[in-house]
Amino acid sequence: MYANECQDSPKVERNARVIDMRSDTFSLPTEKMRHAMAEAVVGDDVFQEDPTVNALQKRAAELFGKESALLVSSGTMGNLISVLVHCRERGSEAIVGDKCHIFKYEQGGISQFGGVHVKAIPTLADGTFLLEDIVTSIRTDDIHFPRTKVLCLENTHNGCGGKVLPLAYLDKVTAFARANGIPAIHMDGARIFNAAIALKVPVSRLVQNVDSVTFCLSKGLCAPVGSVIVGTTSFVAEARRVRKALGGGMRQAGHLAAAGLVALEEMVDRLEEDHRRAHHFARSIAALQSPFFTADVTATHSNMVRIEFPTDHVTAEVFCKRVGSVTDAEERDLGQTFVVVRLFPVGKNAARAVICNNLTDADVQMAISKISYYADELKN
Protein backbone atom coordinates (compact mmCIF):
# COMPACT_ATOMS: atom_id res chain seq x y z
CA MET A 1 0.00 0.00 0.00
CA TYR A 2 2.56 2.58 1.06
CA ALA A 3 5.55 0.33 0.57
CA ASN A 4 7.17 2.10 -2.31
CA GLU A 5 7.10 5.43 -0.56
CA CYS A 6 9.53 4.07 1.99
CA GLN A 7 11.76 2.05 -0.25
CA ASP A 8 13.74 4.60 -2.20
CA SER A 9 16.61 4.80 0.22
CA PRO A 10 19.60 5.87 -1.89
CA LYS A 11 22.17 4.22 0.33
CA VAL A 12 20.63 0.79 0.71
CA GLU A 13 23.07 -0.39 -1.97
CA ARG A 14 25.94 0.69 0.27
CA ASN A 15 25.43 -2.29 2.56
CA ALA A 16 22.90 -0.67 4.85
CA ARG A 17 21.36 -2.93 7.45
CA VAL A 18 17.65 -2.86 6.64
CA ILE A 19 15.29 -3.19 9.62
CA ASP A 20 11.99 -3.80 7.92
CA MET A 21 9.11 -3.01 10.24
CA ARG A 22 6.46 -2.45 7.59
CA SER A 23 4.44 -5.59 8.20
CA ASP A 24 4.47 -9.12 9.54
CA THR A 25 3.48 -10.15 6.02
CA PHE A 26 7.24 -9.91 5.32
CA SER A 27 7.90 -12.80 7.70
CA LEU A 28 9.91 -15.60 6.14
CA PRO A 29 9.32 -19.35 6.37
CA THR A 30 11.54 -21.12 8.88
CA GLU A 31 14.02 -23.85 8.01
CA LYS A 32 11.65 -26.42 9.47
CA MET A 33 8.84 -25.14 7.25
CA ARG A 34 11.02 -25.31 4.15
CA HIS A 35 11.97 -28.85 5.01
CA ALA A 36 8.36 -29.88 5.75
CA MET A 37 7.24 -28.35 2.45
CA ALA A 38 9.81 -30.30 0.49
CA GLU A 39 8.93 -33.56 2.20
CA ALA A 40 5.14 -33.17 2.27
CA VAL A 41 2.98 -36.09 1.17
CA VAL A 42 0.46 -34.58 -1.24
CA GLY A 43 -2.60 -35.41 -3.35
CA ASP A 44 -5.35 -33.59 -5.21
CA ASP A 45 -7.02 -31.34 -2.70
CA VAL A 46 -9.97 -30.51 -4.96
CA PHE A 47 -10.83 -34.18 -4.45
CA GLN A 48 -10.02 -33.73 -0.74
CA GLU A 49 -7.23 -36.28 -1.19
CA ASP A 50 -4.27 -34.28 -0.02
CA PRO A 51 -3.37 -35.82 3.36
CA THR A 52 -1.31 -32.82 4.46
CA VAL A 53 -4.08 -30.34 3.69
CA ASN A 54 -6.53 -32.61 5.48
CA ALA A 55 -4.22 -32.78 8.50
CA LEU A 56 -3.87 -28.99 8.61
CA GLN A 57 -7.62 -28.47 8.38
CA LYS A 58 -8.27 -31.05 11.08
CA ARG A 59 -5.72 -29.43 13.38
CA ALA A 60 -7.15 -25.95 12.76
CA ALA A 61 -10.68 -27.11 13.52
CA GLU A 62 -9.47 -28.73 16.77
CA LEU A 63 -7.58 -25.63 17.89
CA PHE A 64 -10.55 -23.38 17.20
CA GLY A 65 -13.08 -25.75 18.76
CA LYS A 66 -15.09 -25.90 15.53
CA GLU A 67 -16.25 -28.77 13.36
CA SER A 68 -14.37 -28.13 10.18
CA ALA A 69 -11.82 -25.98 8.35
CA LEU A 70 -10.74 -25.06 4.84
CA LEU A 71 -7.36 -23.92 3.53
CA VAL A 72 -7.58 -20.87 1.26
CA SER A 73 -4.94 -18.82 -0.46
CA SER A 74 -5.16 -15.62 1.59
CA GLY A 75 -6.92 -13.73 4.33
CA THR A 76 -8.77 -11.72 1.71
CA MET A 77 -10.07 -14.89 0.11
CA GLY A 78 -11.06 -16.30 3.49
CA ASN A 79 -13.10 -13.21 4.36
CA LEU A 80 -14.64 -13.05 0.90
CA ILE A 81 -15.71 -16.69 0.90
CA SER A 82 -17.02 -16.52 4.47
CA VAL A 83 -19.17 -13.45 3.87
CA LEU A 84 -20.41 -14.87 0.57
CA VAL A 85 -21.52 -18.03 2.34
CA HIS A 86 -23.33 -16.08 5.04
CA CYS A 87 -24.91 -13.91 2.34
CA ARG A 88 -25.91 -16.56 -0.20
CA GLU A 89 -29.31 -14.93 -0.70
CA ARG A 90 -29.36 -11.92 -3.05
CA GLY A 91 -30.26 -8.70 -1.27
CA SER A 92 -28.14 -9.55 1.79
CA GLU A 93 -26.33 -6.98 3.88
CA ALA A 94 -23.18 -7.30 6.01
CA ILE A 95 -22.51 -5.01 8.98
CA VAL A 96 -18.82 -4.17 9.10
CA GLY A 97 -16.62 -1.60 10.85
CA ASP A 98 -15.50 1.42 8.90
CA LYS A 99 -11.85 0.71 9.76
CA CYS A 100 -11.88 -3.02 9.17
CA HIS A 101 -9.81 -4.81 6.56
CA ILE A 102 -12.88 -6.18 4.78
CA PHE A 103 -14.23 -2.67 4.29
CA LYS A 104 -11.03 -0.76 3.62
CA TYR A 105 -8.54 -3.06 1.97
CA GLU A 106 -10.33 -5.82 0.09
CA GLN A 107 -11.53 -3.82 -2.91
CA GLY A 108 -15.11 -4.14 -1.75
CA GLY A 109 -14.82 -7.76 -2.85
CA ILE A 110 -17.95 -8.84 -1.01
CA SER A 111 -19.93 -6.35 -3.12
CA GLN A 112 -17.87 -6.85 -6.25
CA PHE A 113 -18.15 -10.62 -6.38
CA GLY A 114 -21.08 -11.38 -4.09
CA GLY A 115 -23.41 -8.43 -4.59
CA VAL A 116 -23.44 -8.05 -0.80
CA HIS A 117 -24.64 -4.68 0.41
CA VAL A 118 -22.44 -3.19 3.12
CA LYS A 119 -23.46 -1.25 6.17
CA ALA A 120 -20.31 0.30 7.64
CA ILE A 121 -20.54 1.46 11.24
CA PRO A 122 -18.01 3.55 13.22
CA THR A 123 -15.08 1.64 14.69
CA LEU A 124 -13.92 2.99 18.04
CA ALA A 125 -10.21 3.50 18.68
CA ASP A 126 -9.98 0.13 20.45
CA GLY A 127 -11.43 -1.79 17.49
CA THR A 128 -14.87 -2.21 19.08
CA PHE A 129 -18.35 -0.98 18.10
CA LEU A 130 -20.98 0.82 20.11
CA LEU A 131 -23.83 -1.64 20.57
CA GLU A 132 -26.28 1.17 19.66
CA ASP A 133 -24.60 1.45 16.27
CA ILE A 134 -25.13 -2.25 15.68
CA VAL A 135 -28.74 -2.26 16.73
CA THR A 136 -29.65 0.76 14.63
CA SER A 137 -28.04 -0.92 11.61
CA ILE A 138 -30.09 -4.09 11.77
CA ARG A 139 -32.71 -4.03 9.03
CA THR A 140 -36.32 -4.50 9.88
CA ASP A 141 -38.45 -6.76 7.71
CA ASP A 142 -39.43 -4.19 5.11
CA ILE A 143 -39.76 -4.60 1.37
CA HIS A 144 -37.51 -1.55 0.89
CA PHE A 145 -34.52 -2.96 2.74
CA PRO A 146 -31.83 -5.59 2.21
CA ARG A 147 -31.67 -8.34 4.83
CA THR A 148 -29.02 -8.18 7.56
CA LYS A 149 -27.15 -11.48 7.37
CA VAL A 150 -23.82 -11.12 9.11
CA LEU A 151 -21.84 -8.99 11.53
CA CYS A 152 -18.07 -8.90 10.93
CA LEU A 153 -15.55 -8.42 13.75
CA GLU A 154 -11.76 -8.13 13.46
CA ASN A 155 -9.26 -9.37 16.08
CA THR A 156 -6.55 -8.19 16.46
CA HIS A 157 -7.69 -5.01 14.76
CA ASN A 158 -5.14 -4.02 12.16
CA GLY A 159 -6.53 -0.57 11.30
CA CYS A 160 -6.63 0.29 15.00
CA GLY A 161 -2.97 -0.62 15.47
CA GLY A 162 -3.15 -4.28 16.45
CA LYS A 163 -5.73 -3.80 19.20
CA VAL A 164 -6.90 -6.90 21.01
CA LEU A 165 -10.67 -7.01 21.51
CA PRO A 166 -11.35 -7.46 25.24
CA LEU A 167 -12.91 -10.80 26.16
CA ALA A 168 -15.81 -9.15 27.98
CA TYR A 169 -16.56 -7.11 24.86
CA LEU A 170 -16.42 -10.20 22.64
CA ASP A 171 -18.92 -11.97 24.88
CA LYS A 172 -21.14 -8.92 25.02
CA VAL A 173 -21.16 -8.06 21.34
CA THR A 174 -21.77 -11.62 20.18
CA ALA A 175 -24.60 -12.16 22.70
CA PHE A 176 -26.06 -8.81 21.66
CA ALA A 177 -25.91 -9.66 17.95
CA ARG A 178 -27.65 -12.97 18.57
CA ALA A 179 -30.27 -11.46 20.86
CA ASN A 180 -31.06 -8.92 18.17
CA GLY A 181 -31.50 -11.53 15.48
CA ILE A 182 -28.34 -11.14 13.37
CA PRO A 183 -28.12 -14.56 11.73
CA ALA A 184 -24.33 -14.93 11.70
CA ILE A 185 -21.08 -13.50 13.06
CA HIS A 186 -17.82 -13.68 11.12
CA MET A 187 -14.44 -12.98 12.69
CA ASP A 188 -11.59 -11.68 10.57
CA GLY A 189 -8.96 -13.28 12.75
CA ALA A 190 -6.00 -12.70 10.44
CA ARG A 191 -3.97 -12.21 13.64
CA ILE A 192 -6.22 -14.02 16.10
CA PHE A 193 -3.28 -15.91 17.58
CA ASN A 194 -1.71 -12.58 18.53
CA ALA A 195 -4.93 -11.81 20.42
CA ALA A 196 -4.93 -15.21 22.11
CA ILE A 197 -1.31 -14.82 23.18
CA ALA A 198 -1.89 -11.29 24.46
CA LEU A 199 -4.90 -12.41 26.50
CA LYS A 200 -3.27 -15.70 27.55
CA VAL A 201 -6.29 -17.76 26.51
CA PRO A 202 -6.69 -20.56 23.97
CA VAL A 203 -7.77 -19.30 20.57
CA SER A 204 -10.95 -21.39 20.86
CA ARG A 205 -12.08 -19.10 23.68
CA LEU A 206 -11.97 -16.08 21.37
CA VAL A 207 -14.16 -17.65 18.73
CA GLN A 208 -16.58 -19.70 20.77
CA ASN A 209 -19.48 -17.36 19.97
CA VAL A 210 -18.81 -16.70 16.29
CA ASP A 211 -19.94 -18.77 13.32
CA SER A 212 -16.91 -18.44 11.12
CA VAL A 213 -13.33 -17.29 11.42
CA THR A 214 -10.58 -16.60 8.93
CA PHE A 215 -7.04 -16.74 10.28
CA CYS A 216 -3.72 -16.29 8.49
CA LEU A 217 -0.82 -18.70 8.54
CA SER A 218 1.36 -16.26 6.68
CA LYS A 219 1.68 -13.23 8.96
CA GLY A 220 3.23 -13.55 12.42
CA LEU A 221 3.10 -17.34 12.06
CA CYS A 222 5.60 -17.17 9.18
CA ALA A 223 4.15 -19.65 6.69
CA PRO A 224 4.75 -18.47 3.13
CA VAL A 225 1.14 -18.75 1.93
CA GLY A 226 -2.28 -19.53 3.27
CA SER A 227 -5.19 -18.74 5.49
CA VAL A 228 -7.81 -21.02 6.98
CA ILE A 229 -11.58 -20.65 7.32
CA VAL A 230 -13.06 -22.40 10.35
CA GLY A 231 -16.72 -23.12 11.06
CA THR A 232 -19.39 -25.79 11.07
CA THR A 233 -19.29 -28.75 8.71
CA SER A 234 -22.12 -27.38 6.59
CA PHE A 235 -20.58 -23.88 6.48
CA VAL A 236 -17.24 -25.25 5.38
CA ALA A 237 -18.89 -27.44 2.73
CA GLU A 238 -20.47 -24.32 1.24
CA ALA A 239 -17.20 -22.43 1.60
CA ARG A 240 -15.50 -25.19 -0.39
CA ARG A 241 -18.00 -24.71 -3.22
CA VAL A 242 -17.48 -20.94 -3.25
CA ARG A 243 -13.70 -21.38 -3.13
CA LYS A 244 -13.89 -23.57 -6.24
CA ALA A 245 -16.07 -21.04 -8.07
CA LEU A 246 -13.54 -18.31 -7.29
CA GLY A 247 -10.75 -20.41 -8.75
CA GLY A 248 -9.27 -21.10 -5.34
CA GLY A 249 -9.39 -24.88 -5.49
CA MET A 250 -5.71 -25.86 -5.30
CA ARG A 251 -4.36 -29.26 -6.20
CA GLN A 252 -1.17 -30.44 -4.42
CA ALA A 253 -1.60 -27.74 -1.80
CA GLY A 254 -0.10 -30.01 0.83
CA HIS A 255 3.24 -28.38 0.12
CA LEU A 256 1.75 -25.18 1.52
CA ALA A 257 -0.23 -26.89 4.25
CA ALA A 258 2.97 -28.53 5.52
CA ALA A 259 4.35 -25.09 6.39
CA GLY A 260 0.99 -24.23 7.94
CA LEU A 261 1.19 -27.24 10.23
CA VAL A 262 4.62 -26.14 11.44
CA ALA A 263 3.19 -22.64 11.93
CA LEU A 264 0.44 -23.96 14.18
CA GLU A 265 2.69 -26.27 16.16
CA GLU A 266 5.77 -24.10 16.56
CA MET A 267 5.12 -20.46 15.82
CA VAL A 268 2.18 -19.54 18.03
CA ASP A 269 3.84 -19.30 21.44
CA ARG A 270 6.74 -17.28 20.08
CA LEU A 271 4.37 -14.43 19.15
CA GLU A 272 4.91 -13.42 22.76
CA GLU A 273 8.44 -12.42 21.72
CA ASP A 274 7.07 -10.11 19.02
CA HIS A 275 4.76 -8.49 21.54
CA ARG A 276 7.59 -8.01 24.02
CA ARG A 277 9.75 -6.40 21.34
CA ALA A 278 6.88 -4.18 20.21
CA HIS A 279 6.35 -2.96 23.77
CA HIS A 280 10.06 -2.30 24.19
CA PHE A 281 10.15 -0.42 20.90
CA ALA A 282 7.09 1.68 21.83
CA ARG A 283 8.47 2.53 25.28
CA SER A 284 11.86 3.45 23.84
CA ILE A 285 10.40 5.74 21.17
CA ALA A 286 8.15 7.44 23.73
CA ALA A 287 11.15 7.84 26.09
CA LEU A 288 12.92 9.95 23.46
CA GLN A 289 10.37 12.67 24.32
CA SER A 290 10.66 14.21 20.90
CA PRO A 291 8.24 17.08 20.30
CA PHE A 292 7.88 15.78 16.74
CA PHE A 293 6.96 12.15 17.26
CA THR A 294 5.97 9.68 19.92
CA ALA A 295 4.75 6.12 20.25
CA ASP A 296 1.48 5.23 21.88
CA VAL A 297 2.65 2.82 24.58
CA THR A 298 -0.72 1.99 26.12
CA ALA A 299 -2.20 1.38 22.68
CA THR A 300 0.43 -1.27 21.95
CA HIS A 301 -1.48 -4.49 22.53
CA SER A 302 0.26 -6.94 20.24
CA ASN A 303 2.95 -6.76 17.54
CA MET A 304 2.08 -3.32 16.14
CA VAL A 305 3.24 0.09 17.31
CA ARG A 306 1.65 3.33 16.25
CA ILE A 307 4.03 6.27 15.93
CA GLU A 308 2.27 9.61 16.02
CA PHE A 309 3.32 12.98 14.63
CA PRO A 310 1.64 15.82 16.49
CA THR A 311 2.98 18.62 14.26
CA ASP A 312 3.09 19.15 10.53
CA HIS A 313 6.82 19.88 10.78
CA VAL A 314 7.59 16.16 10.67
CA THR A 315 4.83 14.22 8.95
CA ALA A 316 4.67 10.44 8.77
CA GLU A 317 5.95 10.57 5.21
CA VAL A 318 8.93 12.79 6.10
CA PHE A 319 9.76 10.58 9.08
CA CYS A 320 9.57 7.36 7.08
CA LYS A 321 11.71 8.80 4.29
CA ARG A 322 14.35 10.01 6.74
CA VAL A 323 14.64 6.85 8.82
CA GLY A 324 14.53 4.88 5.57
CA SER A 325 17.71 6.57 4.32
CA VAL A 326 21.21 7.48 5.50
CA THR A 327 22.52 11.04 5.38
CA ASP A 328 26.11 12.02 4.71
CA ALA A 329 26.37 13.42 8.26
CA GLU A 330 25.14 10.14 9.68
CA GLU A 331 27.67 8.27 7.60
CA ARG A 332 30.43 10.50 8.97
CA ASP A 333 29.21 10.08 12.57
CA LEU A 334 28.56 6.37 12.52
CA GLY A 335 31.13 5.00 10.10
CA GLN A 336 30.06 1.77 8.44
CA THR A 337 27.04 1.01 10.60
CA PHE A 338 24.36 2.21 8.22
CA VAL A 339 20.87 1.33 9.34
CA VAL A 340 17.67 2.03 7.49
CA VAL A 341 14.30 1.46 9.11
CA ARG A 342 11.30 0.78 6.99
CA LEU A 343 7.89 1.75 8.32
CA PHE A 344 4.41 2.28 6.87
CA PRO A 345 2.90 5.73 7.01
CA VAL A 346 -0.79 5.33 7.89
CA GLY A 347 -2.04 8.76 6.97
CA LYS A 348 -0.34 12.12 7.45
CA ASN A 349 0.18 11.98 11.19
CA ALA A 350 0.80 8.34 12.02
CA ALA A 351 3.07 5.50 10.99
CA ARG A 352 3.05 1.84 11.85
CA ALA A 353 5.85 -0.43 12.99
CA VAL A 354 5.19 -4.15 13.03
CA ILE A 355 7.37 -6.76 14.69
CA CYS A 356 7.66 -10.32 13.41
CA ASN A 357 10.06 -13.25 13.55
CA ASN A 358 12.41 -11.56 11.06
CA LEU A 359 13.49 -9.13 13.76
CA THR A 360 15.72 -9.90 16.73
CA ASP A 361 16.24 -7.88 19.91
CA ALA A 362 19.38 -6.47 18.29
CA ASP A 363 17.44 -5.37 15.20
CA VAL A 364 14.86 -3.59 17.32
CA GLN A 365 17.65 -1.91 19.27
CA MET A 366 19.27 -0.75 16.03
CA ALA A 367 15.95 0.71 14.88
CA ILE A 368 15.61 2.55 18.20
CA SER A 369 19.17 3.95 17.86
CA LYS A 370 18.44 5.12 14.34
CA ILE A 371 15.27 6.89 15.40
CA SER A 372 17.07 8.36 18.42
CA TYR A 373 19.76 9.74 16.08
CA TYR A 374 17.02 11.38 14.03
CA ALA A 375 15.42 12.81 17.20
CA ASP A 376 18.78 14.48 18.02
CA GLU A 377 19.09 15.71 14.46
CA LEU A 378 15.69 17.40 14.77
CA LYS A 379 16.87 19.25 17.88
CA ASN A 380 19.53 21.07 15.85
Ligand SMILES: Cc1ncc(COP(=O)(O)O)c(C=O)c1O
Ligand atom coordinates in the same frame (compact mmCIF):
# COMPACT_ATOMS: atom_id res chain seq x y z
C1 LIG B 1 -6.96 -7.89 9.54
C2 LIG B 1 -6.61 -8.41 8.19
N1 LIG B 1 -7.49 -9.16 7.54
C3 LIG B 1 -7.24 -9.68 6.33
C4 LIG B 1 -6.03 -9.45 5.72
C5 LIG B 1 -5.79 -9.99 4.34
O1 LIG B 1 -4.85 -10.98 4.31
P1 LIG B 1 -4.11 -11.34 2.94
O2 LIG B 1 -3.06 -10.30 2.76
O3 LIG B 1 -3.56 -12.69 3.21
O4 LIG B 1 -5.12 -11.33 1.87
C6 LIG B 1 -5.07 -8.66 6.35
C7 LIG B 1 -3.77 -8.39 5.70
O5 LIG B 1 -2.92 -7.71 6.20
C8 LIG B 1 -5.37 -8.12 7.61
O6 LIG B 1 -4.50 -7.34 8.27
